[in-house]
Amino acid sequence: MGTIKQSGTLLVISAPSGAGKTTLCNRLVAALPRLKLSVSMTTRQRRAGEQDGVNYLFVTPEQFRAAIKADGLLEYAQVFGNFYGTPRSFVERHLARGIDVVLNIDVQGALQVRRKFRRQAVFIFILPPSLTVLRQRLCRRGTDSAAEIKRRLAVARREMKFVRSYDYAVVNDDLDEAVAALSAIVIATRCKVDKGGEGNVYGSDRRVVEKKRQRV
Numbered sequence: 001m002g003t004i005k006q007s008g009t010l011l012v013i014s015a016p017s018g019a020g021k022t023t024l025c026n027r028l029v030a031a032l033p034r035l036k037l038s039v040s041m042t043t044r045q046r047r048a049g050e051q052d053g054v055n056y057l058f059v060t061p062e063q064f065r066a067a068i069k070a071d072g073l074l075e076y077a078q079v080f081g082n083f084y085g086t087p088r089s090f091v092e093r094h095l096a097r098g099i100d101v102v103l104n105i106d107v108q109g110a111l112q113v114r115r116k117f118r119r120q121a122v123f124i125f126i127l128p129p130s131l132t133v134l135r136q137r138l139c140r141r142g143t144d145s146a147a148e149i150k151r152r153l154a155v156a157r158r159e160m161k162f163v164r165s166y167d168y169a170v171v172n173d174d175l176d177e178a179v180a181a182l183s184a185i186v187i188a189t190r191c192k193v194d195k196g197g198e199g200n201v202y203g204s205d206r207r208v209v210e211k212k213r214q215r216v
């Protein structure tokens, strides 16, 4: 009986701060099976309501530097003066088991992942309906000072220019519609036929792979 290499897909999701990415990612992971959200490591201060190990792994700059040195991060970047990075072991462990992993990371990190994992990753950019709506959302969130909001809007303008480096763009105007669009992208990715010769011949839909195995 032949063996078929089974491996999950990295779903890289970027969005300007305040575009609703966290809510969207949580909804997506709740809506679909075989999908896990990677928990990033960060040196930023914990916000009210955030939990260590759930929202982020909150670490000191020394701990972050040690993780870089040990090659423990898949990618990392400095965002708004703090370091953020994706722990490598979680991602590799789940992908190897055929579980798709969502990375909720900034444009700099996404470009690093693209260089390393082009064939194993799908890149999605979440857009706010407009910059005015984005400003309103950041103000309503109430977690950032006026100066911080200004800074985040300037970064958003810059980041939105990178949308063409991504495979898909989803406008988060209506939350349900945006979740449906994201789910459709994940499902389509799972049904994709791999034309590369390596890896999974039938995309990552495990049921199809099982059927194929029975036939061999």
Ligand code: 5GP
Binding pocket: 014, 015, 016, 017, 040, 041, 044, 075, 076, 077, 079, 084, 085, 086, 104, 105, 106, 107, 108, 109, 110
């Ligand atoms: P926040 O401080 O608002 O939670 O996140 C700020 C920015 O950092 C967001 O754009 C978010 O996507 C990004 N970010 C969070 N985790 C990571 C990560 O592991 N790597 C990179 N490159 N960016 C991240």
